[in-house]
Structure formats: structure tokens, C-alpha cells
Amino acid sequence: MSRLSIYLLTVGAFLAVTAELILNGVVDMIAQDFQVSIAIAGQLVTAYALAFAIGAPIVITLTTRFDRKKVMLGALFFFILGNLMSLWSPNFTVLMISRVFLGISGGVYTVVAMSAVSKLVPSEKLGNAMGTFMLGVSASLVLGVPLGVVISGWLSWQMAFGLLAVLSLFIMIGIARVIPSLPGEEATPFKQQISVFRNGKIVNGYFITLFWGAGYSTAFTFLVPFLQETVHMETSAITITMFVLGLFSMIGTRLGGYGADQWGIAKTVYSSLIIHAFALLLLPVITTTVVTAVIMVAIWIGSAWMTSPTLQTYFIQQTPQSPDLALSLNTSVLQIGFAIGAGFGGFIVNATGTVTHTPWVGGCIVILGIVAALFCMQIKRELRKA
Structure with missing residues (x-):
């Protein structure tokens, strides 16, 4: 039963993260259908990210x-509702509201499901179970955008959200039948929640996350x-490109984990x-x-x-006794970074009338992340000397 439970939760996480990423491949189609600029359509990414970062933790x-x-069943219900709203959106405003539903519900499901995994398996199998769950998240990076492009090119971008709604319904039914009751926990006091912001090493780490997420x-x-x-790339070539990029994101993730250790x-x-x-x-050049390209x-x-x-890994090292809060806040900071980046990118596109400048602006923002990293590592060195 535990293995089937983990698989159900994993597929649910794949769908939740895919709902966020799928938009990146069809933003031009949405802009054309609703007769808005690409910059305005890009704010659908901002809506999801802000809803995830602010609404989900609340x-x-x-x-x-x-x-x-x-809680997971409730989150999936609203996630399905959000996808159906996207499917039948009569105008851009309704589609924007649907992104808020998806951001909050997808974020709640992903975080709660990750916690549920730890309660469904014995401690000696936790690492393997978490690895399986994170594979679902990583797989969405590989398949989310290309699937959106393929389905949108074959049928329509609306049907991509319709498919997410149908698949989520099956996962919801599976969780209702297979997952046992999982009791809640005591709420974390507000004083403990904000205590992490008194740690300079953690705060600087959040700035790194914020700037790399915004630049990206x-x-x-x-x-x-x-x-x-x-380069006048066509839809078929974009689909293949996005799949290749997804593979490189997985390679980068694995290399980052290896590098942190070695x-x-x-x-x-x-x-x-x-x-x-x-x-x-260098990208535009x-x-x-x-x-x-x-x-x-x-x-x-x-x-x-x-x-x-x-x-x-850095946040776990800084809070070895209770890393959950620091990691959860880091996820929210990353989503805020995504929101800021999408919003600022849209501003640049509106101001210049072209998307070719967005990589340059993104690169400059990431440089701020390097500055934050310098401060972060400097604090660590000073504490070691003390």
C-alpha cells in the first residue's frame, strides 16, 4: 500500500508543478487568443507564483x-476547479483568477503531500520515498513545458488545462481510496516562524534565492x-528544445547536489x-x-x-534541528522571485517592444545574487573566526 500511496502523491505533485510551468510554453498563444500583449500574458506567471508564495503558506x-x-483532497478539488476555469475562460480576467486558484491549491497540495510521504513509510525507507516524490517534481521540469506546447499545437492551450483537470480527478479519487487518515500537527508559533529572519546567514541565503529566481x-x-x-524557431523545434532543456535542468540539479558534497x-x-x-x-549576442541558441x-x-x-543543503546545515521552516520559506521566496522576474520582464518587453532584452536584464539580476552570496559566505567566515 505504501508504494502505491507514494506513487499517487508523486503524480499529484507532477500535475501541480506542471500547471505552473505549462504556461511558459503557450504564453504567445494566450496573448494572441485574448488579444493582449505578450508582456501582459506573462503576468499569468506572476499571479501563480505570488499565490503560491503568499496564499499557500497561509x-x-x-x-x-x-x-x-x-487537506490534500480539498487542495485537489480547488486545483481541478482552477484548471476548469482555465479551460473555459471567456476572457483574460477569468484566466488570471484561475491562476490564483492553481497557485494556492497546487502549492498547498505539494507541501502537504511532501509531509505526508514522511508519515507513510518507515524511517529506513524515507530517503528512497522522498527521492521518488522529488522525481515527480523534476519530471515536471522536463515534461511540463513540452507537453503544454504539444497539446496546444495539436488541440489548443485550453485542452492542456482540461487534461490536467481530468488527471487530477483520478489522483483525487485514488488518494481518497488508498491514503489512510493522517492526523495534523500542532501549529508552529508565530514567534518561532519569524525567528529565522534574525539569522543573517539565512536571510542572505534568501536573497540569493530571490535574485537567482527573479533573474531566471x-x-x-x-x-x-x-x-x-x-532564430525563428517553429513549434515542433520548440517542443524538442524544451524537452532538452528539461533534461539539462535535471542534470544541473544532480550536479548541484554532488557539488555541494564534493x-x-x-x-x-x-x-x-x-x-x-x-x-x-551572452544569450542575445x-x-x-x-x-x-x-x-x-x-x-x-x-x-x-x-x-x-x-x-x-545550505539551509539544512544552518538549521539542522528543524530545517522544515527554513526550507518552506525558501520555496516561498523562490516563487516571489519568479513573480518579480515575470513582472519585470513584462515591463521590459512593454518598454522596449521586444523580448530580446529580457536575458540581459535577467543576467544583471543574477549578478545581484552573486553579491548576496559574497555577503552570505563572508558572514560564515566571520562566525568561524569568532
Whole structure:
């Protein structure tokens, strides 16, 4: 039963994260259908990310004592509702509201499901179970955008959300039948929740997350129109490209975890951020053919996702007794970074009338992450000397 339970929760996480990423591949189609600019359509990413970052933690806090199974079922119900709203959106406003539903419900489900995994398996199998669950999240990075492009090109972008709604319904039924009742926990006092912000090492770590997420999102939100505008890439080629980029995100994630152990957190963070920034700064210059574009974007994506597991390791080291809160807040900060990046990228597109400048702006934002990393590691060195 435990294995089937983990698989159900994992597929649910895959669907939840896919709902966030799927939009990046169809932002141009949505802009055309609703007759809005690409910059405005890109704010759908901002809506999801802000709802995830702000709304999901509030809901999770308010439902801490509730049965975890019921919370997951409730989250999936609203997740299905959000996808159906996206499917039948008569105008852009309704679609924007649906993104808020998806951001909150998808975020609540993902976080609660991750916690549920730890309660469904014995301690000696926890690592393997968490590895399986995170594979679902990683798989969404590989398949989320290309699936959205394929389904949208074959049928319509609306049907991509319709498919998510149908699959989520099956997962909801499976969880209702298979997952046992999982009691809630005592709520974390507010004083304990804000205590992490008194730790300079953690706060600087959050700034790294914020800037790398914002820089990444500034460029990635408008990547499809960027490739279409610079190298005139067609839909079929974009689908393959997005799949390749997903693989590089997985490679980067694995390399970041390996680097944190073998090379140290500081070296891995510095190297990943530096490559990330330079790849974005060089992208508009080097992107003259499809081949050079794919190579440079792959380097960018791979280096970007090296940073995430390294920072997770960093936060665990800083709060070894209770890392959950620090990690949860880091996820919220990352989503806020994504929201800021999508919003700022849209502003740049509106101001310049082109998407070709978004990588340059994104690269400059990532450089701020490097500065934050310098401060972060400096604090660590001073504490060691003390």
C-alpha cells in the first residue's frame, strides 16, 4: 500500500508543478487568443507564483491541525476547479483568477503531500520515498513545458488545462481510496516562524534565492517568443528544445547536489551563479542560429538549477534541528522571485517592444545574487573566526 500511496502523491505533485510551468510554453498563444500583449500574458506567471508564495503558506498554517488527507483532497478539488476555469475562460480576467486558484491549491497540495510521504513509510525507507516524490517534481521540469506546447499545437492551450483537470480527478479519487487518515500537527508559533529572519546567514541565503529566481524568470517566462523572434524557431523545434532543456535542468540539479558534497557549498553557489549570469548576458549576442541558441540556453538552464539543491543543503546545515521552516520559506521566496522576474520582464518587453532584452536584464539580476552570496559566505567566515 505504501508504494502505491507514494506513487499517487508523486503524480499529484507532477500535475501541480506542471500547471505552473505549462504556461511558459503557450504564453504567445494566450496573448494572441485574448488579444493582449505578450508582456501582459506573462503576468499569468506572476499571479501563480505570488499565490503560491503568499496564499499557500497561509492556508497550510490555518489547516495545520486538520487531517492531512482531507487537506490534500480539498487542495485537489480547488486545483481541478482552477484548471476548469482555465479551460473555459471567456476572457483574460477569468484566466488570471484561475491562476490564483492553481497557485494556492497546487502549492498547498505539494507541501502537504511532501509531509505526508514522511508519515507513510518507515524511517529506513524515507530517503528512497522522498527521492521518488522529488522525481515527480523534476519530471515536471522536463515534461511540463513540452507537453503544454504539444497539446496546444495539436488541440489548443485550453485542452492542456482540461487534461490536467481530468488527471487530477483520478489522483483525487485514488488518494481518497488508498491514503489512510493522517492526523495534523500542532501549529508552529508565530514567534518561532519569524525567528529565522534574525539569522543573517539565512536571510542572505534568501536573497540569493530571490535574485537567482527573479533573474531566471525574467528570461524564462519569455523564452518561447525569444526563440521565435531571434532564430525563428517553429513549434515542433520548440517542443524538442524544451524537452532538452528539461533534461539539462535535471542534470544541473544532480550536479548541484554532488557539488555541494564534493566541492563545498560556497564554490558550487558561486560557480553556478556566475555561469548563470554570463549565459544570460551572452544569450542575445550568441543566439544567431538554432544550434547556438539551444547550446547557450542549455548552459543557462543547467547552471541555474545547480543553485537550488545547493541552497537547500545550505539551509539544512544552518538549521539542522528543524530545517522544515527554513526550507518552506525558501520555496516561498523562490516563487516571489519568479513573480518579480515575470513582472519585470513584462515591463521590459512593454518598454522596449521586444523580448530580446529580457536575458540581459535577467543576467544583471543574477549578478545581484552573486553579491548576496559574497555577503552570505563572508558572514560564515566571520562566525568561524569568532
